[in-house]
Amino acid sequence: MRLLWVKGNKMEYLILLVLVAVAVLAAAILLTNPFASPPTLSKTSVSNSSTHLQFETLSNATTDRCAYLGDQAAEYNDVASRPNDTYFQGSCCSPMNYNHYVQQITGLKNYSYIVALPQNPYNVSVKQVKQMLNYYNITLNQTQMAVFNEASALTSDHGWCCCQCWAWFAHAGLAKYLIKTYNLDAAKVAHIIDLEDCCGG
Secondary structure: OHHHHHHHHHHHHHHHHHHHHHHHHHHHHHHHOOOOOOOOOEOOOOOOOOHHHHHHHHOOOOOOOOOOOOOHHHHHHHHHOOOOOOEEEOOOOOOOOHHHHHHHHHHHHHHOOOOOOOOOOOEEEHHHHHHHHHHOOOOOOHHHHHHHHHHHHHOOOOOOOOOOOHHHHHHHHHHHHHHHHHOOOHHHHHHHHHHOOOOOO
């Protein structure tokens, strides 16, 4: 009788382990599945709020996410499906840091004359993102392309973003626009892209 009881307990324990493993796997798939429904973007900008309130709102926002990494077509289709009057808000990878946030939005004020430049990297309208993605198609000559490549290497991320999400292609497009339209050098372009960093930290 004792032997049967022990075997029964072991069987129940194994079944429980299997059920837990299945539940964990299902949760992981839901969290990482690129085909899951995208989050609903906010229609409310924070641009008219105080800096502290902006940070409080944006640091808790979750509509800026890393998805379709490296898949340019999927990134473009995802952005294209979203209304122009909504916003990508929050950081895509790491928690936001208040001091760094203030440095970024303060630094971007120096370039407010560039209309295409988002003035808050954590509160970017879909309309602006679409525009920057379109800039990716800009053709640069050999000299300009050298500036483009050098600028990419000079950014803090040593690229156009910390990962190949929508921001990677949008920032690359923005860099092309800045080089083509304003004839900026690599150091200046890299500095602006760093100010536009939406990775957090």
